[in-house]
Structure formats: structure tokens, C-alpha cells
Amino acid sequence: MAKLQAGYLFPEIARRRAAHLQKYPDAKIISLGIGDTTEPIPNVITNAMAERAHALSTIDGYSGYGAEQGEKKLRAAIAATYYADLGIEDSDIFVSDGAKCDISRLQVLFGSNATIAVQDPSYPAYVDSSVIMGQTELYQQDVQKYGNIEYMRCNPENGFFPDLSTVPRTDIIFFCSPNNPTGAAASRDQLTKLVKFAKDNGSIIVYDSAYAMYISDDSPKSIFEIPGAKEVAIETASFSKYAGFTGVRLGWTVVPKELLFSDGHPVAKDFNRIVCTCFNGASNIAQAGGLACLSPEGLKAMRDVVGFYKENTEIIVDTFTSLGFNVYGAKNAPYVWVHFPGRNSWDVFAEILEKANVVTTPGSGFGPGGEGFVRVSAFGHRENIIEAARRLKQLYK
Amino acid sequence: MAKLQAGYLFPEIARRRAAHLQKYPDAKIISLGIGDTTEPIPNVITNAMAERAHALSTIDGYSGYGAEQGEKKLRAAIAATYYADLGIEDSDIFVSDGAKCDISRLQVLFGSNATIAVQDPSYPAYVDSSVIMGQTELYQQDVQKYGNIEYMRCNPENGFFPDLSTVPRTDIIFFCSPNNPTGAAASRDQLTKLVKFAKDNGSIIVYDSAYAMYISDDSPKSIFEIPGAKEVAIETASFSKYAGFTGVRLGWTVVPKELLFSDGHPVAKDFNRIVCTCFNGASNIAQAGGLACLSPEGLKAMRDVVGFYKENTEIIVDTFTSLGFNVYGAKNAPYVWVHFPGRNSWDVFAEILEKANVVTTPGSGFGPGGEGFVRVSAFGHRENIIEAARRLKQLYK
Secondary structure, X not given: OOOOXXXXXXXXXXXXXXXXXXXXXXXXXXXXXXXXXXXXXXXXXXXXXXXXXXHOOOOOOOOOOOOOOOOHHHHHHHHHHHOOOOOOOHHHEEEEOOHHHHHHHHHHHHOOOOOEEEEEOOOOHXXXXXXXXXXXXXXXXXXXXXXXXXXXXXXXXXXXXXXXXXXXXXXXXXXXXXXXXOOOOOOHHHHHHHXXXXXXXXXXXXXXXXXXXXOOOOOOOOHHHOOOHHHOEEEEEXXXXXXXXXXXXXXXXXXXXXXXXXXXXXXXHHHHHHHHHHOOOXXXXXXXXXXXXXOHXXXXXXXXXXXXXXXXXXXXXXXXXXXXXXXXXXXXXXXXXXXXXXXXXXXXXXXXXXXXXXXXXXXXHHOHHHOOEEEXXXXXXXXXXXXXXXXXXXXXX | OOOOOOOOHHHHHHHHHHHHHHHOOOOOOEXXXXXXXXXXXXXXXXXXXXXXXXXXXXXXXXXXXOOOOOOHHHHHHHHHHHOOOOOOOHHHEEEEOOHHXXXXXXXXXXXXXXXXXXXXXXXXXXXXXXHHOOXXXXXXXXXXXXXXXXXXXXOHHHOOOOOHHHOOOOOEEEEEOOOOOOOOOOOHHHHHHHHHHHHHHOOEEEEEOOOHHHOOOOOOOOHHHOOOHHHOEEEEEEOHHHHOOOOOOOEEEEOOOOOEOXXXXXXXXXXXXHHHHHOOOXXXXXXXXXXXXXXXXXXXXXXHHHHHHHXXXXXXXXXXXXXXXXXXXOOOOOEEEXXXXXXXXXXXXXXXXXXXXXXXXXXXXXXXXXXXXXXXXXXXXXXXXXXXXXXXXXXXX
16 A cells, blocks of 8 residues: 555545635636536436335335346346347346446456556556555656556557557556547557457456447447457446446446456456455446436437537537647547647646636546646536636637 | 355355255245345335435436545434444545445455454355455365464354454454354453454454444444544444345445554555545445435334344244254344254255255354354345244244
8 A cells, every 4th residue: 555656646636626726715616627427317317216216115126135246137238238249148247336446356356466557548546456456566756657567658659559569468458448538449450459469468458448438430349349359358337427327336347258367267257256255236226227228218318418528528629729739539538638748747737727727637647658648528517618618718829 | 266165155055045946946935044134125215315316317416426435424424323422523434335345445455464363153255355365375174264364263152252362463353243143242341352452462353333233232333332442443334234225235434543554554544545446435326325314214214124123033033942942143133043053054054945945044154163053034024034933843843
């Protein structure tokens, strides 16, 4: 624990935001920082959750402990909706209380001797959970990296896909696509290379697809679209950013039965044991919501929510582009990755907070490869996005 | 992982139950095995959850990510309800998705080098999570124990409280009271000894109080009733067995700010970091339910639920007593610990399942000290408890 640096990124941003508010109590802060959904959950979904809650007060509708792996119907609906024709079955799917929680359970599965690689920049939970599990060596202040983690640099020069020829073998490769924070979605060709790389090295890919429904082009929405991926990959996903479930808590992880440790033992069998020992299933009310999400009406409602945030993304992209900034991501993700060449990203964060009362996320919080960038989240009410755009234009005109 | 024995106890029981049903498809099985609540959740609680679900569909009522530590109002209500006058503050309370999940997060906090002691018998999650974290050595078949875990024998001879003079020092002491499975609640005098033992040894007690509301006598309901406990103990608790929340998932853990590692660093600070990195808070709908549980109406409703199960307990106690068995527990817990001297507890389990179609839990599943006992759970509809009693009288008359 002592190795961990400062605060986890988002609590740290919350702290700085609170300090700003203390200094300027009247500041009308707009938060485009933490990627937290803002739009109400569609009625078709909350109605199902309310109905399940009421049913729990009846003798017939009451249920106690559910299967730790999730309700059968929900597992089946996830398999049918997101993995039809990909050979993923209900039994490969573990329903969870969210992707972040599953990443940490996966780290418990891999244990303290596992070696990991991460995209640089990437969502901090991979690295922080690795540090907590004792997989890493000390933080090296000069390079802003932990020892014993491979940071796979992803930047505009390499199209946000790492040069795998320079990446040493690790046991585990965390790969988030569409990426948080850069918004880059890996192409079929890139993922094919990644799968081959993992297979050649005997590595397991943990593929975080929490933003897959934001993909607009023909990038794969699941790693399992790549032939052979079932033998090398785990996929984790979430309802958070599709249905506004960041507070409701529901996600899932796919561990294909084809994925084996080097001794031939199925990874899913051990993960199942972790899930049964360290977890007791997602809330049954949240699971009822998940099932409603995957009904025809629910799917349409989720696509509308995603579409709304994608319109926000366009407004943010237009704003920065019109100011002469280079922006990345955005097309396949609710994040705009804005380049401030040569500048320190915490300085840019502070400048935008101080002068525009807008909270962003400093790129370097996602790894040294994020230095010089800030992540602008498209999660916000439309009027706030428009007002933030106005202030940013004022600031950088 | 390879060190883990067989299945986690309850999935294993489920497997045997399924096998029995396959053999006798018409068997009317009554489950008094896994301690799973059966009675509907009181309306005052589900109404609050349904209301929160509906509110999530409104602009004003929507909320995304909550505080990882739980909503302020709920933390305050827990502190006021269960820890008034004990010096525990809102900020000491971490709301969770259940005690089992928090035990595993605590194990991540303690890490793979921690040494642990457990009551023998005790709830299997302490030992299994310890094995998964790599704290233990191999399972020793002859003594049915893992190496590097201290098993503190609790039996009728010592009043189900271990002889601490024979227990070596460990970093962590898991202590469940009222105990699952024996039903024994430690007295004030016993807990005072335990706190002194931990203080003398520089150990941390993880006190599992999930059944505290079942206490009928003057046994402490919280370890923090013992002077000095705040400097040596963590307490974990749950709404599961009070409000029927086994499927809804809501609990909490108290880490007092007074609890320090030997280097003076507050344990709560590190646990907070674990919670922020490996967890994203309990479902907001479940938290609304928790808040309703702690309203005057909700508290009354929970006491009624607990009272109902306690009546079940009496029926089970009377049944076995009338058949000449020695039974333990029961007074302060929803579990009856029935002695079958000289018999193998899996054999007794199989006999009761085979001949009475009643599922119990074999005592040895909770540790070698449980051999010769079965745990009979009082969670059941009244008519099932009465029918199970009838069949047991038939079987053992």
C-alpha cells in the first residue's frame, strides 16, 4: 500500500474541485472530469427495477441469495445481445457490480506474482489495483512509472496502438478499447495483432470494452470478434455508460471456457471460485434493470442515451477544433482527448478550472503518456456542455 | 488457487441437493442449509427502493457515481442506530455490498504476508479468502486444516470461546459473534479478554457482527462496546439477515480512525484507498433501502423479521431437544448447532437429506472443530419449519 502515489485520480480531482469552490463559493462549476453519466435512466429500465423492488415484498416475488455469477436470464440476454454468433455462451458470462470491481477480482485471481502491461495512458484502476496486489516495484518519480509494469505508449504518432515489437512479454495485458482516456478504438487489424501477440507470448488479455456501444465505425465491439481471441482473452463490460448505471452498479465479465492457464486448467473455473468466495452477486434489483436494458425497448433507450452523449462529444470537438487544438478520440467514445503540446496537464487542468470553472481530467493522471493532454468528458446536460463550450472559447480565443 | 479444497461449502451443498433432486425428482426438499432469508422484505423498505428507482428517471432525482464509502445520510444513520455513544462516527463507516465482499477487500488490504486466526468452526469465507490471497500453506488432509492459519477451537467444553492462552500471535483475528455456525454470542467478559489479547499481541480483530440483532441476552452487539476496542478492531455487518437483503446486497464495515498499523499509519486510510480502487460503492437503490431500514418504521419492521426467525429457531430447538439431542446456539442467532456425537457430519447431512428431504449444513464444512455437528438454519417459511420438524421427529424418533 505504501507504494501507491497520492490519491486515486478521481478523488484527487474531487479534492481540487472542492478547494476551488472554497476559494470561489459562487463559482458555477461544470464537471467534464470524471466520466459520470448525467442523464436520467429511461423509464422502461427504472420501472423494471421498481417492479422488482415491490416484488421482493411478496411471498412469490421474494428472492434471497442469487447465483454469484448472476441470474440465468440476464446471463443469457447478455450473451444473445452482445455475443451472438461469437461462440460465447451464458455460462461464460459472470454478472458483476461493475467493471472496476471485476478488474480487482481479476487481479486477485492473477495474484501478486503476475506481471502486467497497460496502455499508456489508461484508466488508473489497472495500475492501482496491481500496486495494491503487490505486483509492482516502487514508483519511479523520474519516469512517473511503477517498476515491473510495462507501459505500452499510445499516442497520435502510433495511432494510439502500441508498437508491440517493443513490448516485453507479461502474464497479463490490460487493453481498453474504446480507450479511456484517449477515446481511440482499436481496429480489427490492430486487435488481430494483439491477439497474436498474446498467443505467441502465452499472455492473457483483459479487454475492457465498457464503451463499446459508443463505436460509430467498423471497429470491433468485442475482442471475441477476432478469431482465436477466446483462447487468450477475458472481456469486461458494464451497463454504466449505456444506461446511466454508474450508481446502480451492474456489469459483466466474459471468461471463455476456451481460455486455459499454461497447465491446461480453465481460467473460468478459478475465476468462478473467486466470484463465489469474494462476491455474492450483483443486487437483484440492478439485475432486473439489466434485463430491461436488453429488451427491445431498453436497447433502443440505451442507444438514445448513447446518441445524446455522442452529440455532446461533437459539440466539444467542434469547440476545441475551432480554437485550433488537435483533438483525438471522440468518434467512438464519450471522451475528447485534447492536445496542449508542451504543457503540463495538471497546469492545464488548473487553468481551465480557475478561469472557466470547468473540471476536466489531466492526461498525466492516466500515465506518463498522457502528459500534455486533458480528457474532456461528454457526460453532461446539454446546456452545461454548451455553456462549457462558450467559456472555453472565451478562455482560449 | 490450487491449494483450495473442493468447492466453497455452499455451492457444494447446492450440488448435492441437485443430485438428490435428480435421483428423487418428486422430493419436496426443505432447505435449512445455506442461511438464506425467506420472508418478504417489509413494504416500508421496498417502497423506498422503488421510489429511488423511479427517481433515477427524473432530472432532479438522477444520481451517478456515489461516494465509494456510501451515501453520507446512510453512514450517519448507521452510526446513530448501531453505534450511538460508542464514539463511532459517520466517517468511520464504509457502506458495502455485503459482509462477504468486505471480508475479501479486507484481505486485499492485509495482503499475502498477513497471518490469520479463525474460530474453529467458522464461516468459510475467512479461510477461503485467506487461501486465495496466498496467506496460507498447503491443506493438511490429516488434520483438515491449512498450514499457517491458527484454528481457535470453540466447542461446548470451552463455552464456544477459545482458550486464548494456547493461541499463538497472528496479525489478524477473525471473530464472528454471534457465531456462524455455532450461534454462540461472546459475553462482555469474553470480548474484553479478546480485546486485551489483541492489544497485547498487536493484532487486528475483524469482528463479524452480521447477526447482532438476533442477540436476546446482554451480550454486546458491537465489539466497540468493549473499552479499547477502537484501537484494535474492525467490525463488519450487514442488512442481509435483518431485512432479507441477501439478494439486495448491502452491508457496512467500521474502521475506527483510532486503529493504527504498528508504524502509526491509520488503517482506515489504507482501507479507504482499497475501497476507492477496487469498489465503486453499493447500489444507490440498495442504499435507499438501507436508509429506510433505519427509519423508526423500518427498524420496527426489521425487529419483526428477526423475531419471526427467532420463533423458528425455538421450534427447531424444541424438536431436537425433544429427540434427546444436545443443541447449542439458537438463543442469540438464527442457527441451531446440533450435536451428533461420534458421527461424521457429512454422513448426518446425507442421512437427513436422504431420509427427510431436509437440507442442513455439515459442521465440518466450517472447520475440523465442526465435526460431529450439523447447523440447522432457522430461515424458512413457518410451514416449512413445522414440516421439517415433523420429518426430523419421524427420522430420529
